[in-house]
Amino acid sequence: MKLTAMVITTGLLAALAATPALAQDASHERQDLRHDRRDTRQDRRDTRDIRQDRRSLYEDRRTARQNLRQGNTVGAQAEHQQAQAERQDIQADRADRRADVRDVRQDWRDRRQDRREIREDR
Numbered sequence: 001m002k003l004t005a006m007v008i009t010t011g012l013l014a015a016l017a018a019t020p021a022l023a024q025d026a027s028h029e030r031q032d033l034r035h036d037r038r039d040t041r042q043d044r045r046d047t048r049d050i051r052q053d054r055r056s057l058y059e060d061r062r063t064a065r066q067n068l069r070q071g072n073t074v075g076a077q078a079e080h081q082q083a084q085a086e087r088q089d090i091q092a093d094r095a096d097r098r099a100d101v102r103d104v105r106q107d108w109r110d111r112r113q114d115r116r117e118i119r120e121d122r
């Protein structure tokens with residue numbers, strides 16, 4: 001009888017000790033989620049910047065074509081280099097945005113899983 005009571009008591013103590021750890025994990029998940037949401041909001045602003053960069057890229061291409069028609073190869077080459085730099089910026093911004101969206105989705109999944117585990121432990 002004493003052995004059974006001791007096993008039950010030990011099990012209860014272990015369960016109670018794990019509950020704050022799970023709650024703390026959920027707290028960290030919420031903080032990660034908030035941080036990733038901020039990144040996503042920033043990336044929404046970056047989306048506007050990407051659109052502006054695309055417009056600028058279009059203008060650079062148009063200007064480069066005009067310079068070529070006028071025989072100004074140096075100006076056309078400079079516009080072409082600007083266009084390449086803007087293309088690289090656009091690609092980097094899009095990659096950052098995709099990574100942040102993936103992070104937010106994963107954090108949501110982790111948070112849901114933590115909530116399920118806490119409910120099951122109760």
